[in-house]
Amino acid sequence: MTRFFMTEEFFHNPYPFYEEMRRVSPLYYMSSGKYPGWYVTGYQEVLDILKDVRFHNRTPLPSTTSKYEGLKNSQNHMMLFKNPPDHARLRSLVGQAFTPKEMAKYRSFIEETVHQLLHDSKKTGTLDIVTDFAFPLASLLIAKILGIPDKDRHAFREWAIILLQSIDLTRTRYALAEANDTVIHLSVYFKELIQERKQHPQDDLISLLSLGDSTEKSLTEEEIIATCILLLIAGHETTVNLISNSILALLNHPQQLILMKENPSRVDTAVEEFLRFESPTQMTARVASEDIEIDQHAIRKGEQIYLLLGAANRDPKKFANPNQLDITRSPNPHLAFGYGHHFCLGSNLARLEAQMAIPALLQVLPYLQLNSSTVSWRKLVGFRSLKNLPLNWSVHQLINV
Numbered sequence: 021m022t023r024f025f026m027t028e029e030f031f032h033n034p035y036p037f038y039e040e041m042r043r044v045s046p047l048y049y050m051s052s053g054k055y056p057g058w059y060v061t062g063y064q065e066v067l068d069i070l071k072d073v074r075f076h077n078r079t080p081l082p083s084t085t086s087k088y089e090g091l092k093n094s095q096n097h098m099m100l101f102k103n104p105p106d107h108a109r110l111r112s113l114v115g116q117a118f119t120p121k122e123m124a125k126y127r128s129f130i131e132e133t134v135h136q137l138l139h140d141s142k143k144t145g146t147l148d149i150v151t152d153f154a155f156p157l158a159s160l161l162i163a164k165i166l167g168i169p170d171k172d173r174h175a176f177r178e179w180a181i182i183l184l185q186s187i188d189l190t191r192t193r194y195a196l197a198e199a200n201d202t203v204i205h206l207s208v209y210f211k212e213l214i215q216e217r218k219q220h221p222q223d224d225l226i227s228l229l230s231l232g233d234s235t236e237k238s239l240t241e242e243e244i245i246a247t248c249i250l251l252l253i254a255g256h257e258t259t260v261n262l263i264s265n266s267i268l269a270l271l272n273h274p275q276q277l278i279l280m281k282e283n284p285s286r287v288d289t290a291v292e293e294f295l296r297f298e299s300p301t302q303m304t305a306r307v308a309s310e311d312i313e314i315d316q317h318a319i320r321k322g323e324q325i326y327l328l329l330g331a332a333n334r335d336p337k338k339f340a341n342p343n344q345l346d347i348t349r350s351p352n353p354h355l356a357f358g359y360g361h362h363f364c365l366g367s368n369l370a371r372l373e374a375q376m377a378i379p380a381l382l383q384v385l386p387y388l389q390l391n392s393s394t395v396s397w398r399k400l401v402g403f404r405s406l407k408n409l410p411l412n413w414s415v416h417q418l419i420n421v
Contacts, residue, residue, distance in 0.1 A: 025053065026190065031399050034302065035343065038331035046335075047317045055189050057324030058317070061331035063338040063355070065315055069327060070359040075306035076103045077362065080187045081196075090207065091186060091200040097246035099365070100254075107361060113232075113239055114247055115365060117165060117225045123368045126161060130373060133160050134380045147385070149409035151177075154263040155256065157377060161369070162255030166248060167217065167224025172209075179206065180256040183249065189303075189326075189401040203249065210245045225251075251366070257403060258370045261300035262291075263377055264406045269297055270382075271390055273345045280347055281386060284379040290347035291374045295333075296354035297345050300370075302330035303402040304358060329355050330404060385413050 030037055038061050041048045046062025060066050069075050079095040081088060095101055099110040116122070137156055141147040159176045163169075179202055185191055186199035214230045221227040226248065232238035239247065270277040280290055306325040311318070319325070333354045334342040357364035364370075382388075391412040398405040 025050075026399075026401060031397050032395075034330065034404075035334060038328060038334065042331065042335065045317075047315055049317075055324065055326070057326055058319060059326045059328060061328050061335070062315075063332040063335035066327045066329065066332040066355060067359055068314060069306060069325060070355070070362070072312070073104070073361075074309050074312055075325060076309045077101050077107075077305075078307050080191075080305075088196050088200040090204040091196065093242070094203045094207065094246045094249055095187075097240075097243045098250045099247060100250055100362075104361065110239065110243065110247070111361070111365065113229065114225075114251075117228060118365050118368055120368050123372050126164070126369075127372070127376070129164060130157070130161065130376050131380075133157055134377050138381065138384045141385075147388075147411050147413065149264045149267050149381075149411060150260065150406055151408055153377070153381065154260040157263070157373060158256045158259040161259075161373065162251060165225055165255070165369075166251060167213070167222055167226040176252065176256060180253050183253045184257055184400070184403065187253075188403065190399055206249050206252070207245050210248045211241065213248075214241060214244055254364075254366055255369070257405070258300045258364065258366060259373050261298075261403060261405050262294060262370050262374050264409050265298035265300065265404060266291070266294035266374060266378055267381070267388070267411075268390075268395065268406065268409055269294060269345050271388065276345050276347050277382075280378075281382050284383070286347055287375050287379050289350055289352070291371055291378070292352045292354065293345060293347050293349045294374070295356035296339070296349070296352055297333070298404050299330040299333050299354070299356040300404060301356065301358075301364075301402065302400075302404050303328050304362075329358070385411075388413055 025037065041059060042061040046060065046065045048059045048061065050056060050059050060069060077100065079092065079098075079101040081092045081095060099107060099114065102110060134157060137153050141152060147153065155177055159173045160170070163173045163176070182195075182198050182202045185195040210226075213226055217224070217227040217230045221231060226244070229239050229244045229247065270280055280286065304327050306327065308319045308321050308323050308325065310321050313319070333339070333356060336342050338353075339349075357367040357370075389412045391410050395409070396407040398407050
């Protein structure tokens with residue numbers, strides 16, 4: 021079974037591997053390989069562990085690691101790797117900017133950006149969903165929310181890819197060293213922005229966090245910087261993956277594509293199915309803070325738990341015909357954004373972008389086709405992420421740009 025893990029076949033399609041593992045046990049202990057621990061593929065088991073506060077988050081780099089001090093320090097201050105009560109303090113402050121009400125303020129900006137990106141594609145006659153559409157949209161929006169100058173957004177993709185690799189199980193020493201250098205650079209960059217916003221506040225998240233309220237609940241400068249770096253990664257990766265994976269899923273399921281075109285009002289339900297079918301985040305990790313028994317399995321204190329969200333979302337015990345895309349599926353209690361106190365903070369943002377971008381794309385370019393029979397996925401275990409998604413279309417197919 022382990023021979024299949026982290027192979028080209030796995031990166032192209034991990035779901036048969038998940039199914040094989042689940043058939044043996046929904047909690048499978050993998051003793052060999054670089055990352056021994058419990059790999060959890062069952063929906064109920066994943067949900068139970070996400071809800072159980074005895075399973076803690078911890079940074080990907082252990083405290084005993086003497087290298088990569090910049091990266092390690094940044095991760096230590098990130099909300100993603102915090103546990104109560106620090107996690108609640110950070111989330112309550114940062115979460116103010118990510119409520120449904122706050123996200124609704126960006127609807128016109130998203131609409132204008134989508135329109136402009138499609139208009140630019142009309143000029144070139146080509147369209148790569150990842151590089152020409154999903155990434156620029158996510159990049160411009162997270163830059164606006166944070167308060168980062170538009171001139172700097174060109175570097176976002178490179179920064180995000182480098183930093184993402186450092187938290188994935190496929191990371192190498194080179195990847196960690198590169199991420200460490202990037203974090204050091206970004207720490208200086210964001211520190212300058214924080215100081216600028218303290219002098220000249222704007223309507224953005226950096227200003228909100230920088231001004232604070234002078235109480236013990238306020239974020240330290242290190243926490244603000246770490247939060248900005250985290251949002252730089254998460255604000256891009258989830259949305260880019262969601263939009264590009266959704267388009268690929270529709271192209272691979274022509275009947276569902278027709279249904280989506282004929283019923284654009286179904287987009288909310290469709291997005292939930294895209295999240296389930298090709299979860300942007302495939303894995304999240306926990307560590308047992310004490311000896312715990314789950315489903316008659318004895319998990320020892322300190323053991324690592326790898327929760328395979330992509331596997332849980334295709335568990336036949338929870339979802340009928342789990343390997344079938346069904347944009348009318350309801351209810352759809354997927355775990356793509358996690359569950360509990362670490363539920364994805366940017367879920368409202370990712371949903372909104374996808375709900376607006378996908379119907380607009382299909383309206384303007386209704387006859388999209390893949391221009392390659394081979395789809396290339398990035399070599400990541402924790403994320404379902406396309407390298408690119410080039411599409412064919414003719415100029416006469418454009419509608420209402």
